[in-house]
Amino acid sequence: MSRVKFLEERCKGCLLCTVACPKEIIRQSDRFNQHGYKVAEVPAEDMDKCTGCTSCALMCPDIAIRVYRTPKSKGAAKND
Amino acid sequence: MTKTGEKLFIKGNEAISRGAIAAGLKCYFGYPITPQNDIPEYMSAALPAAGGEFVQAESEVAAANMLIGAAACGVRSMTSSSSPGISLKQEAISYLAGSELPTVIVNMNRGGPGLGDIGPSQGDYFQSVKGGGHGDYRTLVLAPGTCQEAYDLVIQAFDLAFKYRNPVMILGDAILGQMKEPVITWTPEEKDENEGHGWRIVGAKNRPGRILKSLHLSEGALAKHNLMLKNKYEDMASFTQKEEYQTEDADLIIVAYGSIGRIVKSTIKKLRNEGHKVGLFRPITLYPFPSDDLKKLAEQGKKFLTIEHNLGQMVEDVRLSIRTIADSEFFGFYPGNLPTPDDFEEPILKALGGK
Amino acid sequence: MSEQEKLVFDRADALVDVPTHYCPGCQHGVAQRLAGELLTEMGLTENTLLVTSIGCSVFLYNYLNVDSVEAPHGRAPAVATGVKRARSDKFVLSYQGDGDLASIGMAEIMHCANRGENVSIIFVNNTVYGMTGGQMAPTTLVGQKTTTSPAGRNASKEGLPIRMSEIIGQLGGTAYSARVAVNNVKNIRKAKKAMKKAFEVQQKELGFGFIEVLATCPTNWRMDALKANERIENELIPYFPLGVHKDVTAEVED
CATH class of the missing domain: 3.40.50.970 (Thiamin diphosphate (ThDP)-binding fold, Pyr/PP domains)
Structure with a gap:
């Protein structure tokens, strides 16, 4: 299972990552960071859809996303 | 050296x-x-x-x-x-x-x-x-x-x-x-x-990057820099240079710098030969200005004439240097003309005579 | 989580681990990140001397972990020339915005490129003066409203926006000139490749390397980040077409 980690104190809530994600699993959360930005998140229930493609991180102007990838071996959907 | x-x-x-x-x-x-x-x-x-x-x-x-x-x-x-x-x-x-x-x-x-x-x-x-x-x-x-x-x-x-x-x-x-x-x-x-x-x-090798800049935005930073x-x-200001020529017994000190200082020196040589007690003070450092040396001359009761190839600029620093003790007269040779030693004879004699 | 999990995206070493001053969605962040990633990947960080310019880009020296010197408005290409002439063994990078490079600094950029200085310049074109509050820039699009063109840029009075990478591509000393965008993942990947070329021509001492990056300024465009990003595709790219305008390495290969 691949995953992303949002560095919430770096996120400025611009949401450019939400349109970059091919799985459309990134959304605006209800949380504000200490700078007052409403940060982006992947809901826990959607994280298993993450393919670790890094699109969100590439799009992010603030290096607020770390991406971890695990080579696929199980039956989960193979992604492009 | x-x-x-x-x-x-x-x-x-x-x-x-x-x-x-x-x-x-x-x-x-x-x-x-x-x-x-x-x-x-x-x-x-x-x-x-x-x-x-x-x-x-x-x-x-x-x-x-x-x-x-x-x-x-x-x-x-x-x-x-x-x-x-x-x-x-x-x-x-x-x-x-x-x-x-x-x-x-x-x-x-x-x-x-x-x-x-x-x-x-x-x-x-x-x-x-x-x-x-x-x-x-x-x-x-x-x-x-x-x-x-x-x-x-x-x-x-x-x-x-x-x-x-x-x-x-x-x-x-x-x-x-x-x-x-x-x-x-x-x-x-x-x-x-x-x-x-x-x-x-x-190149920042084994240390953080180094920044050479003049922008200081954080609170207090510019004041500290200034x-x-x-x-x-x-x-x-401790580093000053000047040339003094026959100032010791001079009644009148001509303050002039650069090329004009040199031309004035020729005038002074001529006037000395005629018996006039006139000397030259030529600042070599214009900033810092050799104020202390000028002040010492002023304390000896000497008179001053500043000669420049302009409408009067360095004379302000001369006056600041000797303020409360003496004043300086000014003769400006206007830019656009090329001066010779003869051009300065009359203003120097006039300043000498005014004693 | 598997033991085989690998960190596949993180901050490159050349990038300082601090939040930037840029507004949300501002793509200066992407442009400077690509530069930092390349410095790291190409092993250039320790050997880089950075010249920063005036505008939002001035603080780049806080974000790249390299030695840097600050240039007056528009003069970065002249300062970079001085740096390179003093230290020809160093990698010299400069980064300018559109007001800085294409207006006040037009003479300096043209002659730096024309002399074929072995330096690389990243030009961020967001069609406004960002830091000063969104005034009209030389790259402001016709009709675009700014704080000094409240009715929209009028071509008959204010001229047409300047296409810099085409102009730079015309100059004899230029080794590489390209325009890229960072509005989607595909373009970001292309942008990094192009920026790499602009760095490589310096390393190979082939001449001047130039890369124009189309970027958003959501704050001064009075748009949210997503709308601003859409404007890149819909309005900027049609007038500022992406592509390579000069590449001496390609000419050699032909």
Whole structure:
């Protein structure tokens, strides 16, 4: 299972990552960071859809996303 | 530091060029303007031959900004120009001072304002000595009166620039630049290869990146920076140079700098032969101004006449130096005319007679 | 979580671990990140001397872990020339915005490129003066409203927006000139490749390397980040077409 980690104190809530994600699993959360930005998140229930493609991180102007990838071996959907 | 070199018959412009190369100049950035063209012309051939870099910039503005880059690397750099071109360089000079970058700027002062003419003038005294560009800063200003002194002072200018991490200006004029006289060349001791070590940009290896800048936005940072600069300028103030000629028994001291100081000296020699007790005080450093030495003369009860090739600029510093003790009269020889020793005889006699 | 999990995206070493001052969605962040990633990947960080310019880009020296010097407005290419002439063994990088490079600094950029200085310049074109509050820039599109063109840029009075990478591509000293965008993942990947070329021509001493990055300024465009990003595709790219305008390495290969 691949995953992303949002560095919430770096996120400025611009949401450019939400349109970059091919799985459309990134959304605006209800949380504000200490700078007052409403940060982006992947809901826990959607994280298993993450393919670790890094699109969100590439799009992010603030290096607020770390991406971890695990080579696929199980039956989960193979992604492009 | 011995004068072991050749004796050459050269122009002031060439003396400055040769002095700079002897001092270890690495980068020269220039742009044509009369009456300093001999400098970029000489540099274009001689500096690359000496292992340096010559760039004819697209403008005086660009040339002065190239200095910022080269000076930031800790190498010896120089530009030269004449009055209108020096005006264009002022932005960069302010940044050089604000970023504490050492460099040498030569101004062969010509007539102004505006395009003026290509003849000699001392109309850039205020611009050189009082800052010229924006903000609170000072440049060291050295004013040679002879070609030999031009050669010697440009070498000293580089040492001062690096000592104080500050731009140094050589203020000459069209007379000095275009006049030929014998110059004995000399080469200073080898420079430290690591000049600028500790502040120059060289690549951030095993340490955080280093920033040479003049922008200070965080609260209190600019005030702190300005205080540091003020302390530096006060330290610089201890470095003054002047020539005194027959001042000891003089009733009247003529204060004059650069080429005019030299022409006035001829007038004084003539008047001395006629029995007039007149002497010369020639500031060589215009900033810092040799105020203490002038004050000592004022305390001896002497009278003062300041002679300049402008409408009256240095006279303000003379008056400030001797204030509460004495005053200075002023004679201005207007830029656009070329003075001879005879031109100063009448004003000096008038000032003497007024005692 | 598997033991085989690998960190596949993180901050490159050349980038300082601090938050930037840029507004949300501002793509200066992407442009400077690509530069930092390349410095790291190409092993250039320790050897880089950076020249920063005036505008939002001035603070780049806080974000790249390299030695740097600050240039006056528009003069970065002249300062970079001075740096490179003093230290020809170093990698010299400059980064300018559109007001800085294409207006006040037009003479400096043209002559730096024309002399073929072995430096690399990243030009961020967001069609406004950002730091000063969104005034009209030389690259402001016709009809675009700014604080100094409240009725929209008028071509008959204010001229047409300047296409810099085409102009730079015309100059003899230019080794590489390209325009890229960072509005989607595909373009970001292309942008990095192009920026790499602009760095490589310097390393190979082939001449001047130039890369124009179309970027958003959501604050001064009065748009949210997503709308601003859409504007890149819909309005900027049609006038500022992406592509390579000069590449001497390609000419050699032909």
